[in-house]
Amino acid sequence: MILIPKEKHVYSFGPNMKPVARAKPGDIVVFETIDALGGQIKDESDTIEKIDFSRVNPATGPLYVENAKRGKVLAVEILDIEIAGRGIVVTAPKAGVLGDKVEKPRTRICEIKDGTVHFGNLKIPVKPMIGVIGVAYDEEIPTGTPGRHGGNMDTNLITKGTILYLPVFKEGGLLAIGDLHAVMGDGEVCVSACEVSGRVKVKVDVLDGVLEWPLLETADAYYLLVSMEKLDDAIREGVELGVEALAKANGLEWDDAYMLASLVMDVEISQLVDPAKTIRVRIPKEYVSLEAFFKG
Amino acid sequence: MILIPKEKHVYSFGPNMKPVARAKPGDIVVFETIDALGGQIKDESDTIEKIDFSRVNPATGPLYVENAKRGKVLAVEILDIEIAGRGIVVTAPKAGVLGDKVEKPRTRICEIKDGTVHFGNLKIPVKPMIGVIGVAYDEEIPTGTPGRHGGNMDTNLITKGTILYLPVFKEGGLLAIGDLHAVMGDGEVCVSACEVSGRVKVKVDVLDGVLEWPLLETADAYYLLVSMEKLDDAIREGVELGVEALAKANGLEWDDAYMLASLVMDVEISQLVDPAKTIRVRIPKEYVSLEAFFKG
Numbered sequence: 001m002i003l004i005p006k007e008k009h010v011y012s013f014g015p016n017m018k019p020v021a022r023a024k025p026g027d028i029v030v031f032e033t034i035d036a037l038g039g040q041i042k043d044e045s046d047t048i049e050k051i052d053f054s055r056v057n058p059a060t061g062p063l064y065v066e067n068a069k070r071g072k073v074l075a076v077e078i079l080d081i082e083i084a085g086r087g088i089v090v091t092a093p094k095a096g097v098l099g100d101k102v103e104k105p106r107t108r109i110c111e112i113k114d115g116t117v118h119f120g121n122l123k124i125p126v127k128p129m130i131g132v133i134g135v136a137y138d139e140e141i142p143t144g145t146p147g148r149h150g151g152n153m154d155t156n157l158i159t160k161g162t163i164l165y166l167p168v169f170k171e172g173g174l175l176a177i178g179d180l181h182a183v184m185g186d187g188e189v190c191v192s193a194c195e196v197s198g199r200v201k202v203k204v205d206v207l208d209g210v211l212e213w214p215l216l217e218t219a220d221a222y223y224l225l226v227s228m229e230k231l232d233d234a235i236r237e238g239v240e241l242g243v244e245a246l247a248k249a250n251g252l253e254w255d256d257a258y259m260l261a262s263l264v265m266d267v268e269i270s271q272l273v274d275p276a277k278t279i280r281v282r283i284p285k286e287y288v289s290l291e292a293f294f295k296g
Numbered sequence: 297m298i299l300i301p302k303e304k305h306v307y308s309f310g311p312n313m314k315p316v317a318r319a320k321p322g323d324i325v326v327f328e329t330i331d332a333l334g335g336q337i338k339d340e341s342d343t344i345e346k347i348d349f350s351r352v353n354p355a356t357g358p359l360y361v362e363n364a365k366r367g368k369v370l371a372v373e374i375l376d377i378e379i380a381g382r383g384i385v386v387t388a389p390k391a392g393v394l395g396d397k398v399e400k401p402r403t404r405i406c407e408i409k410d411g412t413v414h415f416g417n418l419k420i421p422v423k424p425m426i427g428v429i430g431v432a433y434d435e436e437i438p439t440g441t442p443g444r445h446g447g448n449m450d451t452n453l454i455t456k457g458t459i460l461y462l463p464v465f466k467e468g469g470l471l472a473i474g475d476l477h478a479v480m481g482d483g484e485v486c487v488s489a490c491e492v493s494g495r496v497k498v499k500v501d502v503l504d505g506v507l508e509w510p511l512l513e514t515a516d517a518y519y520l521l522v523s524m525e526k527l528d529d530a531i532r533e534g535v536e537l538g539v540e541a542l543a544k545a546n547g548l549e550w551d552d553a554y555m556l557a558s559l560v561m562d563v564e565i566s567q568l569v570d571p572a573k574t575i576r577v578r579i580p581k582e583y584v585s586l587e588a589f590f591k592g
């Protein structure tokens with residue numbers, strides 16, 4: 001088993017990433033991660049306006065995966081997510097969907113024990129997930145931004161038992177992972193989830209195929225994950241690709257696939273608060289195959 | 297039991313609706329409904345460009361409910377939805393999320409039997425739901441448009457076993473129901489679901505309280521249903537009301553409720569293709585009560 005310690009991390013996914021570990025397809029790799037605030041929040045008087053933003057959203061890695069190259073797909077199966085016993089929730093003026101209503105920055109430190117996040121008197125069941133997961137890209141993209149390469153997609157379905165398929169742009173793929181959440185609602189409306197450090201165990205593989213955007217597989221469905229500055233643009237792109245996959249998988253004309261999509265495809269929200277917003281387009285496995293999402 | 301036949305229907309929710317039946321709180325009422333195309337589509341050569349649009353989206357009713365008046369809430373528990381054996385899916389140029397890609401109008405007639413919609417070779421399990429359900433409003437709003445009064449919300453959670461709470465604006469509430477769907481994906485991307493005629497059995501009740509938007513109760517959560525022309529505006533409004541309900545239910549300051557919302561509240565999409573778009577804000581029952589959504 002390969003372990004990548006948290007000290008090995010990056011703050012952007014770009015064209016010149018230098019691998020810190022190597023794996024072969026089929027290998028199991030553990031990524032030890034720092035929380036999204038870079039471990040800088042020690043108590044509730046530490047607000048996000050006081051921290052060094054150059055240390056925000058560290059992603060552990062990158063991992064070089066043999067045989068991964070442009071035009072292939074990197075499959076990352078999430079085998080396990082372990083989270084720390086302490087989580088952080090932050091907000092601040094201008095942050096999140098209602099940022100104009102926030103008067104001053106706020107931090108809450110939440111104890112996490114017995115499978116729950118303690119938020120005041122409330123005990124919220126943990127649902128550990130990965131906020132940032134991505135690969136090297138042609139342009140330099142901060143780890144806080146999602147895109148075609150993955151990155152800060154903040155989708156709470158990237159969790160134990162699911163498989164994320166990422167397009168490969170650079171030799172070795174160069175996978176990095178960070179920004180674990182103990183729990184997060186769809187939308188992540190206040191700008192943060194319950195941010196935690198932890199460890200992620202994954203199995204990596206390389207497939208033949210070309211993807212335009214990250215694709216997630218759960219037990220019963222596939223989800224296209226599309227991130228764009230404008231929500232309406234992301235929705236349009238996701239719906240367009242979903243309809244194409246339905247047409248291909250079922251041998252349908254485009255119009256018929258468009259109508260079928262209206263019956264069986266769900267448009268969902270991952271997050272509304274990062275530099276690009278992320279939507280999910282869900283298609284149940286009965287109506288589509290993995291290969292139907294691959295181009296060419 | 298009160299039955300309202302399909303011949304009694306309206307095409308708008310407005311200030312001057314005339315009741316066609318009366319019920320007391322606690323009564324059970326059956327609404328017989330015409331499909332959203334007004335029963336005008338007979339075969340696949342009938343496209344929506346050929347039909348009379350003044351007969352689209354008929355809603356059966358309105359029902360006068362005693363004690364319902366401005367400042368109260370009408371509770372509509374969906375006891376059962378029976379659907380016909382034949383469903384219609386339509387699309388056309390400019391219709392839906394990808395309307396600019398549709399070259400010509402298309403209609404599909406789908407047989408519905410053994411609990412499935414037959415779409416070509418595919419058998420899609422039925423999930424019957426109500427597209428249009430609303431009450432009299434201060435302005436005249438076509439039944440095809442959703443709003444504070446309900447209307448064409450196209451939320452597939454308005455189904456057997458859920459309770460819809462609607463604000464009351466006019467004496468008697470004046471409830472009307474139509475536009476049943478055999479199945480619909482979140483987003484209703486091509487502009488139609490599998491449109492069917494049928495019968496809806498509901499139990500009506502009147503509660504003390506003031507709602508700003510329709511609210512839906514399922515077994516495990518409450519959903520605010522907000523409809524606006526712009527998706528971002530609907531999301532903002534829904535999140536704002538959700539945060540207020542969380543603050544009220546848990547005795548939290550606004551900032552804390554905003555942070556809690558980011559952990560436990562989901563922003564979801566109902567439909568993207570009506571004259572106003574509809575979003576759902578989901579809050580699990582562990583964190584909120586029905587009364588927390590009532591104003592004043």
